[in-house]
Amino acid sequence: MVDRILDAGRIVLLRDGHDATSTNRIAAQAGISPGSLYQYFDNKEAVISAIVERYSDEMSERVTASLADRFDESGPAMVRATLNALIDALEENVEFLRVVADELPRSENQVRAEALEQRIVGLMSAYIAARREQLRRDVTPTTAAWVMVRAIEALTTRYVLERPPIDRDTFVSELERLVAGYLPER
Amino acid sequence: MVDRILDAGRIVLLRDGHDATSTNRIAAQAGISPGSLYQYFDNKEAVISAIVERYSDEMSERVTASLADRFDESGPAMVRATLNALIDALEENVEFLRVVADELPRSENQVRAEALEQRIVGLMSAYIAARREQLRRDVTPTTAAWVMVRAIEALTTRYVLERPPIDRDTFVSELERLVAGYLPER
Amino acid sequence: MVDRILDAGRIVLLRDGHDATSTNRIAAQAGISPGSLYQYFDNKEAVISAIVERYSDEMSERVTASLADRFDESGPAMVRATLNALIDALEENVEFLRVVADELPRSENQVRAEALEQRIVGLMSAYIAARREQLRRDVTPTTAAWVMVRAIEALTTRYVLERPPIDRDTFVSELERLVAGYLPER
Amino acid sequence: MVDRILDAGRIVLLRDGHDATSTNRIAAQAGISPGSLYQYFDNKEAVISAIVERYSDEMSERVTASLADRFDESGPAMVRATLNALIDALEENVEFLRVVADELPRSENQVRAEALEQRIVGLMSAYIAARREQLRRDVTPTTAAWVMVRAIEALTTRYVLERPPIDRDTFVSELERLVAGYLPER
DNA sequence: CATGAATGAGCTTTCATTCAT
DNA sequence: CATGAATGAAAGCTCATTCAT
Numbered sequence: 031m032v033d034r035i036l037d038a039g040r041i042v043l044l045r046d047g048h049d050a051t052s053t054n055r056i057a058a059q060a061g062i063s064p065g066s067l068y069q070y071f072d073n074k075e076a077v078i079s080a081i082v083e084r085y086s087d088e089m090s091e092r093v094t095a096s097l098a099d100r101f102d103e104s105g106p107a108m109v110r111a112t113l114n115a116l117i118d119a120l121e122e123n124v125e126f127l128r129v130v131a132d133e134l135p136r137s138e139n140q141v142r143a144e145a146l147e148q149r150i151v152g153l154m155s156a157y158i159a160a161r162r163e164q165l166r167r168d169v170t171p172t173t174a175a176w177v178m179v180r181a182i183e184a185l186t187t188r189y190v191l192e193r194p195p196i197d198r199d200t201f202v203s204e205l206e207r208l209v210a211g212y213l214p215e216r
Numbered sequence: 217m218v219d220r221i222l223d224a225g226r227i228v229l230l231r232d233g234h235d236a237t238s239t240n241r242i243a244a245q246a247g248i249s250p251g252s253l254y255q256y257f258d259n260k261e262a263v264i265s266a267i268v269e270r271y272s273d274e275m276s277e278r279v280t281a282s283l284a285d286r287f288d289e290s291g292p293a294m295v296r297a298t299l300n301a302l303i304d305a306l307e308e309n310v311e312f313l314r315v316v317a318d319e320l321p322r323s324e325n326q327v328r329a330e331a332l333e334q335r336i337v338g339l340m341s342a343y344i345a346a347r348r349e350q351l352r353r354d355v356t357p358t359t360a361a362w363v364m365v366r367a368i369e370a371l372t373t374r375y376v377l378e379r380p381p382i383d384r385d386t387f388v389s390e391l392e393r394l395v396a397g398y399l400p401e402r
Numbered sequence: 403m404v405d406r407i408l409d410a411g412r413i414v415l416l417r418d419g420h421d422a423t424s425t426n427r428i429a430a431q432a433g434i435s436p437g438s439l440y441q442y443f444d445n446k447e448a449v450i451s452a453i454v455e456r457y458s459d460e461m462s463e464r465v466t467a468s469l470a471d472r473f474d475e476s477g478p479a480m481v482r483a484t485l486n487a488l489i490d491a492l493e494e495n496v497e498f499l500r501v502v503a504d505e506l507p508r509s510e511n512q513v514r515a516e517a518l519e520q521r522i523v524g525l526m527s528a529y530i531a532a533r534r535e536q537l538r539r540d541v542t543p544t545t546a547a548w549v550m551v552r553a554i555e556a557l558t559t560r561y562v563l564e565r566p567p568i569d570r571d572t573f574v575s576e577l578e579r580l581v582a583g584y585l586p587e588r
Numbered sequence: 589m590v591d592r593i594l595d596a597g598r599i600v601l602l603r604d605g606h607d608a609t610s611t612n613r614i615a616a617q618a619g620i621s622p623g624s625l626y627q628y629f630d631n632k633e634a635v636i637s638a639i640v641e642r643y644s645d646e647m648s649e650r651v652t653a654s655l656a657d658r659f660d661e662s663g664p665a666m667v668r669a670t671l672n673a674l675i676d677a678l679e680e681n682v683e684f685l686r687v688v689a690d691e692l693p694r695s696e697n698q699v700r701a702e703a704l705e706q707r708i709v710g711l712m713s714a715y716i717a718a719r720r721e722q723l724r725r726d727v728t729p730t731t732a733a734w735v736m737v738r739a740i741e742a743l744t745t746r747y748v749l750e751r752p753p754i755d756r757d758t759f760v761s762e763l764e765r766l767v768a769g770y771l772p773e774r
Numbered sequence: 775c776a777t778g779a780a781t782g783a784g785c786t787t788t789c790a791t792t793c794a795t
Numbered sequence: 796c797a798t799g800a801a802t803g804a805a806a807g808c809t810c811a812t813t814c815a816t
Contacts, residue, residue: 048321052789063798065792074790135234136318144378169390173382177371177390184370185363192330196359204355204363211397217779239807249781251809260807403800420693425786435802437788446786504694507606516750541762545754549743549762556742557735564702568731576727576735583769610810621777623813632811777816785809792802 032070032080034060039081044125048133053077082130085123086146092119105161109209113202116182120190131187147183151175158213165213174213181208218256218266220246225267230311234319239263264324268316271309272332278305291347295395299372299388306376317373333369337361344399351399360399367394404442404452406432411453416497420505425449450510454502457495458518464491477533481581485558485574492562503559519555523547530585537585546585553580590628590638592618597639602683606691611635640688643681644704650677663719667767671760674740678748689745705741709733716771723771732771739766 038060042051053074057064071077096115100108120127154175158165166174182205189201196204224246228237239260243250257263282301286294306313340361344351352360368391375387382390410432414423425446429436443449468487472480492499526547530537538546554577561573568576596618600609611632615622629635654673655666678685712733716723724732740763747759754762 053791054789057799064790065799066797068791069796132322135321169386173386173390176380176382177394180371180374181367181394184374185366188366188370194362196362200355200359204359208363208367208394208398211402212394216397238805240805249783250807251782252780254808255779424784426784435804436786437803438801440787441800507693508690541758545758545762548752548754549766552743552746553739553766557738560738560742566734568734572727572731576731580735580739580766580770583774584766611812612810615778622811623778624776626812627775777814779814779816781810781813783810786807788806789802789804793798793800795798795800 031062031066034062035067035070035077036081036084039077040085040126043078043081043129048129051078078134082134085126085130089119089123090146092122105164106206106210109206110202113182113186113205116186117190117198117202120186124190127187128191131191147179151179154179164215166215178209178212217248217252220248221253221256221263222267222270225263226271226312229264229267229315234315237264261324264320268320268324271312271316274309275305276332278308291350292392292396295392296388299368299391302368302372303376303384303388306372310376313373314377317377333365337365340365350401352401364395364398403434403438406434407439407442407449408453408456411449412457412498415450415453415501420501423450447510450506454506454510457498457502460495461491462518464494477536478578478582481578482574485554485577488554488558489562489570489574492558496562499559500563503563519551523551526551536587538587550581550584589620589624592620593625593628593635594639594642597635598643598684601636601639601687606687609636636692640692643684643688647677647681648704650680663722664764664768667764668760671740671744671763674744675748675756675760678744682748685745686749689749705737709737712737722773724773736767736770 035056039051039056042055042059046055053067054064056077057067060067067077071080093112093115096118097108097112100111151172152175155171158171158174162171185205185208189196221242225237225242228241228245232241239253240250242263243253246253253263257266279298279301282304283294283298286297337358338361341357344357344360348357371391371394375382407428411423411428414427414431418427425439426436428449429439432439439449443452465484465487468490469480469483472483523544524547527543530543530546534543557577557580561568593614597609597614600613600617604613611625612622614635615625618625625635629638651670651673654676655670709730710733713729716729716732720729743763743766747754
């Protein structure tokens with residue numbers, strides 16, 4: 031039932047936009063009564079949060095899956111693969127990304143978004159720490175990871191949403207360059 | 217009177233948050249009647265936009281002013297000065313930045329925000345083009361500028377809002393490193 | 403509940419006039435909340451239309467009922483009975499007729515009003531067609547009916563609302579004369 | 589200046605419809621300030637009334653002018669000429685007629701409309717009284733005139749506005765028939 | 775006379791939420 | 796559990812009118 035509600039919510043969000051997304055509309059789309067919705071969620075915000083959360087999970091899964099079989103490739107190949115997987119995942123759901131990133135007040139999914147980011151920062155810190163000898167040692171892995179994650183997140187998201195006149199391959203190369211110029215020892 | 221309304225709007229936005237910011241409340245805070253507000257603005261969105269615009273202008277002015285007297289310093293010093301000025305400006309109004317960046321749906325000030333970003337991208341492209349011999353020649357200045365602007369914008373904003381456990385000097389150094397690793401010929 | 407709203411609406415319409423009839427006032431008069439009104443009607447216009455529709459239905463019913471037991475009287479007696487029934491019905495609700503005919507913009511109940519008129523034109527066309535041998539054959543029944551219906555409608559309505567110095571029996575005779583001069587073969 | 593306001597009002601009424609016709613809009617269209625309007629008219633209703641009054645006057649003038657040179661034609665020719673002149677006049681301004689007859693609450697121009705009708709009834713009574721020997725003597729001229737005026741007014745107006753599938757010549761003949769069947773001695 | 779900024783009550787409509795059934 | 800009618804505060808916005816200048 032929770033799933034039914036979340037599916038309905040996503041549909042409404044996509045079809046009508048955030049401003050027109052009401053609990054009543056979500057309930058109608060889910061084929062249940064407005065009252066029932068409140069037996070599974072505390073309030074509207076909780077519903078929206080859950081929808082966004084599910085979206086983020088799908089996103090992570092997709093990226094993770096793409097990377098599973100390249101886990102031991104060399105550093106540069108790994109970076110490129112990750113970036114491509116990430117952009118692919120974002121592009122697969124541009125319309126929904128637009129709603130999440132452009133229409134939803136960040137407050138409505140802040141907790142969750144930061145949790146995800148924190149998790150990625152964690153993974154990345156580990157990755158950096160593991161390669162410490164080839165990489166920089168003048169900064170803590172956590173700091174480096176924080177910077178990288180925010181930068182990559184913002185750049186890929188904006189790229190997909192703004193569609194600037196930069197072709198995909200060039201864009202990926204530039205991100206690689208950004209990473210390669212930032213992380214390694216020099 | 218326009219100023220009176222914008223001041224009131226800013227206060228309400230800060231005090232009550234975006235969702236609770238109504239035209240009636242702004243009018244009340246400004247000590248005028250709801251009808252009067254509509255003599256100066258076409259609709260609610262126009263009011264919010266004007267408030268955000270004024271904020272952005274203040275921001276730009278503050279950064280520009282900080283840079284005025286360092287205009288002919290060397291590249292690296294210039295970069296560091298700019299970053300510091302930017303972070304200073306953002307920190308001076310964290311509460312309002314939180315509203316603008318986290319609560320306002322981007323759609324509500326998108327046009328303007330993108331216009332500003334485009335302007336900065338323009339300036340930066342020129343800067344890069346001018347230093348072409350020391351910098352990379354394998355990418356168009358526009359592309360490089362697009363990447364840099366989004367990255368810096370996102371990183372400084374998130375830094376100020378999230379207050380990660382990275383001290384200010386370290387953070388600025390890391391941004392410098394990011395720029396220095398991305399732009400120059402290698 | 404629909405009835406409760408329509409009753410309230412009629413009261414407000416009569417008491418306060420069309421311009422002062424607001425959805426809030428109707429809801430208040432009905433003893434319900436403004437929101438509830440919108441569970442039964444799409445918008446204000448739908449409420450007004452329904453009120454007018456109910457009034458028209460009452461009107462038709464009253465006329466039809468009056469005629470039921472005179473169904474097989476001769477043509478002239480039938481005409482006189484119809485006219486009397488019609489005027490009786492209109493007079494029974496002069497105040498409301500005034501609101502409907504004089505205050506409501508025709509646009510607000512046009513569709514329905516024209517539908518009713520069309521129905522009456524249809525009935526009358528049939529009536530005329532059936533008596534074709536005694537009546538005129540130089541004009542289509544539809545045209546004759548259109549003319550008669552508009553004329554009778556306007557004259558009875560105006561008579562009831564304007565109360566000209568013409569006594570009721572004289573007025574009915576004049577209408578009969580109008581019909582008798584227009585329809586029959588000569 | 590009064591004329592300027594009335595011109596503006598007519599334009600607004602035609603362009604925006606009755607509901608969207610505000611004193612502010614009329615003033616703007618007239619190129620004056622809202623305050624000035626109130627130096628020439630007591631309130632909004634007075635403005636609308638004056639506009640309608642001017643329209644009615646134009647209408648009368650047009651009909652009267654068309655009839656001036658046929659003043660001594662025979663009865664039937666006179667009737668036909670009058671009807672044609674009336675329909676012509678109404679058709680020349682259908683859009684405005686629609687606003688006046690369908691959108692304006694009759695209350696807003698009632699006084700005036702009835703005055704005009706009363707004047708026409710007067711003229712017609714005189715006409716009937718003068719021809720008393722060929723016409724009916726079993727009814728007062730005033731009553732006969734009242735009936736005729738309301739009938740003709742309603743029928744021509746509705747004909748022009750509803751455009752029923754009756755061609756113009758047929759329609760005029762039917763009206764003639766209505767008059768010829770009602771007025772003369774039999 | 776003319777202005778036009780200011781008014782403020784009131785409009786239609788929405789919607790997150792509740793609660794008796 | 797599910798319902799869904801009912802809520803009622805509040806939203807954005809309009810507009811006839813006034814009055815100090």
